[in-house]
């Protein structure tokens with residue numbers, strides 16, 4: 001075992017790090033045109049690099065490359081176990097490049113380097129191994145038909161899949177889309193978020209190093225309204241797999257209607273409730289989960305447990321413990337320091353957005369228990385914040401803040417908790433904490449959310465469908481159902497009579 005790297009070693013590695021800043025086309029890193037956009041390191045506020053801003057022409061070229069590869073059959077008609085082997089090697093290469101990935105995402109969007117090593121990188125590798133294993137388990141069917149016919153159903157890949165991903169888990173969200181799309185035999189064109197454009201280029205490089213054919217996995221960097229829109233409007237793109245804001249998610253559906261009726265899967269915002277009933281078993285354990293559920297990844301998490309719905313019988317005690325434990329659990333610092341668990345928010349714009357919501361909470365009469373301010377550091381940090389006395393009508397209880405801000409709402413029993421929990425346009429995830437089996441299952445039945453946790457939060461594995469009800473989106477990531485979403489069915493009716 002080698003010693004884990006120190007802060008100084010990570011800082012040194014960051015200074016020495018070299019990486020491409022263009023696009024990835026036909027198996028190669030390419031520089032891209034003169035049009036560039038700046039990436040700022042949010043921990044320091046200083047420019048990190050200038051990256052190629054892809055145009056509609058760049059998208060066109062990359063879609064054509066993906067379509068050529070698709071039509072050639074080099075990937076979709078490869079023996080499934082050979083495709084599997086490529087994706088398994090890719091999983092190993094992701095893990096072998098853990099430090100590089102950790103640095104790239106850390107420098108672009110401020111994620112603590114330890115979170116990258118413990119969460120994002122292993123989870124990304126796991127997506128490739130899980131979906132890799134499924135390559136030869138995609139099955140069609142033969143149905144019961146009359147004696148004069150044989151009917152079978154095939155599952156085929158779609159074609160070129162456009163993946164438009166956000167900046168909060170740059171590598172991992174790319175893996176969530178790219179791995180199943182590739183496993184099903186599609187070509188992929190990845191458009192990373194403009195805040196975090198570097199790790200996608202390395203991911204595509206590793207696909208080729210793992211033995212993936214050139215052209216099957218291309219990357220075009222660029223801004224949402226130009227490169228992203230050109231991709232989503234493209235007539236030769238068969239599906240858009242999107243994670244990001246609800247506003248842009250809806251726009252994806254418009255683009256599909258304005259172009260070729262492409263399939264769209266959406267994983268958008270959330271305002272996930274955690275319900276803490278009076279009979280819960282272990283209040284300290286529940287408080288710990290509540291704290292990690294909202295302050296982990298700086299609260300920049302689609303399923304962040306941002307609404308704490310606490311039974312009034314335990315609310316005082318719960319909040320007191322939350323304040324005691326929560327105000328110091330996450331410490332702002334250099335994300336390159338392995339001891340740091342709170343990095344800056346992704347941009348100055350995001351910091352302002354979160355601080356504006358914090359102001360709004362104050363104005364609308366919520367009680368600030370702690371936080372609400374920024375630490376004395378150069379980056380775009382916001383301190384962990386807790387509001388109590390929040391009502392379901394307040395803006396901070398309704399809108400996705402995407403920062404380390406928790407809102408505690410007192411409720412009177414399960415029925416009221418469920419009503420408040422469901423009083424949201426969102427429905428990504430929810431949890432309920434109780435010892436009562438009947439209440440737990442009632443909550444599972446009645447909560448309008450795609451992912452429900454009982455006596456835990458954020459647990460799961462690759463078999464778990466991840467995605468939302470209502471305006472949190474449609475379609476699921478991870479899981480077998482997700483893989484099938486990158487296929488289409490073909491019916492073959494064979495006449496056997498005369």
Ligand code: NAI
Nearest residue numbers: 165166192193224225228229244245248268269302400402
């Ligand atoms: P966004 O939805 O604008 O960006 C996500 C992706 O969509 C990026 O790759 C971006 O380039 C692309 N995009 C943006 N506009 C586009 C367009 N017109 N056509 C095609 N592609 C486009 O999210 P943004 O602005 O970065 O963050 C705003 C808020 O969205 C956050 O504060 C948060 O509330 C929410 N959000 C939710 C995420 C989630 O995981 N569900 C992830 C990121 C943001």
Ligand code: MG
Nearest residue numbers: 224244245248
């Ligand atoms: Mg946006």
